[in-house]
């Protein structure tokens with residue numbers, strides 16, 4: 120079924136009886152050409168592009184819960200392409216271009232809103248860094264502009280510019296950055312993959328990966344064994360456990376990250392704002408809630424809830440930056456399990472086991488990457504070659520020293 | 536979350552700096568191959584359940600602690616000073 124404005128109107132007139140399920144609910148077959156472990160954003164986009172770009176339709180996505188039950192439905196939905204170092208910058212640039220065509224591509228309203236994101240700076244050093252970053256971004260053909268305090272005041276009058284500790288010196292704005300509806304991205308890719316013949320199998324937990332003489336043969340699941348010559352591990356926060364099923368230790372440590380949303384308010388802010396001191400970033404959802412978050416809690420965890428010190432830190436940073444936030448009531452807070460790599464950058468690669476692939480290590484930034492990750496992972500699985508824009512996301516780069524340390528903080532899981 | 540420092544007693548999580556998994560204690564010899572160093576520095580078991588990791592009592596006694604705890608419930612099961620472990624060098 121094609122979705123359109125006309126369809127919404129006619130269905131409204133006739134009691135909304137004509138809508139059909141967005142995807143099938145198939146039973147798993149005994150064998151597929153390829154299996155994807157994990158029905159999050161990355162698993163679903165990989166399935167979609169395998170079918171769409173490479174004609175591989177005899178494939179299945181195995182999801183232990185329901186589609187979109189992981190981080191894809193827990194993030195704060197920021198989509199941007201203001202990365203700096205080679206290896207990351209071209210990848211996120213590619214991803215943002217895919218985002219810009221995504222709704223037409225999927226015939227699905229993912230509510231992609233290019234409302235802009237500004238990263239504030241609060242010292243001469245931070246300003247120099249952001250100017251350098253902006254120049255690099257402009258040079259590769261993406262957009263970035265440095266805003267003065269006066270320009271910022273005109274657009275964001277509610278920030279506290281003269282705070283004594285961290286006065287605002289300016290900001291780097293990317294107008295093409297913004298937000299999207301996270302669940303809709305999973306649903307849109309799911310529906311697109313299903314329409315092309317991909318089996319989306321929910322409530323199907325992978326419990327083992329079958330490997331014989333260094334070659335992958337298939338997987339064991341709670342719904343029986345399934346054979347496949349190609350298996351992709353795309354399990355985000357659970358990547359370490361899935362990789363362990365194949366006897367692998369990978370450079371991932373899972374950490375908890377929290378986010379918060381206030382009660383719905385009338386429109387007060389129309390861009391994403393990131394504080395340069397302390398960990399705090401904020402935007403307003405289309406429903407009106409102020410959605411904000413901070414940093415990881417800074418210890419390995421699989422609990423989908425965090426501790427109070429980070430809650431306090433985020434609230435303090437929010438109050439420092441925009442005191443008006445103190446008038447809003449927090450409605451909910453939650454946590455997601457982040458697959459942290461030592462250098463803070465992801466992995467899209469083959470593994471030492473033939474036919475077994477891995478897409479993991481998205482840290483807290485994998486939502487914006489959903490389109491390009493699926494695009495590049497599908498390319499790798501179908502052709503056996505790394506895609507041009509993802510060629511540095513190697514699994515062994517920590518051993519070889521080819522780090523992608525965007526923040527320049529060092530190679531340790533808790534530093535990013 | 537509160538950690539129990541053997542010297543200072545139960546203390547707020549904010550007094551501690553988290554370093555990472557106990558793998559950091561298994562330091563290879565300087566001439567060990569890159570694989571051994573990779574194993575210590577980067578590769579992780581990353582268990583969902585009981586784990587052992589290193590915390591530094593930064594604003595307390597300054598001890599490095601080896602903490603046994605659950606990554607699913609955040610329960611602290613045991614804490615010992617790294618320096619007190621059997622076979623710990625000077």
Ligand SMILES: Cc1cc2nc3c(=O)[nH]c(=O)nc-3n(C[C@H](O)[C@H](O)[C@H](O)COP(=O)(O)OP(=O)(O)OC[C@H]3O[C@@H](n4cnc5c(N)ncnc54)[C@H](O)[C@@H]3O)c2cc1C
Nearest residue numbers: 157159160161183189190191194195197325455485486487
């Ligand atoms: C609070 C928070 C805020 C964030 N904010 C942003 C942001 O603003 N911008 C941004 O770009 N990114 C953000 N992120 C990061 C982003 O959400 C993640 O990097 C990304 O969603 C991870 O990829 P995924 O969607 O495939 O993961 P998931 O949705 O977690 O998918 C993995 C799936 O694998 C399944 N699975 C695991 N083990 C098995 C198994 N054994 N068998 C079968 N299935 C299995 C899980 O059930 C899950 O559905 C944020 C994350 C959090 C938690």
Ligand SMILES: [Zn+2]
Nearest residue numbers: 540543595596
């Ligand atoms: Zn102490």
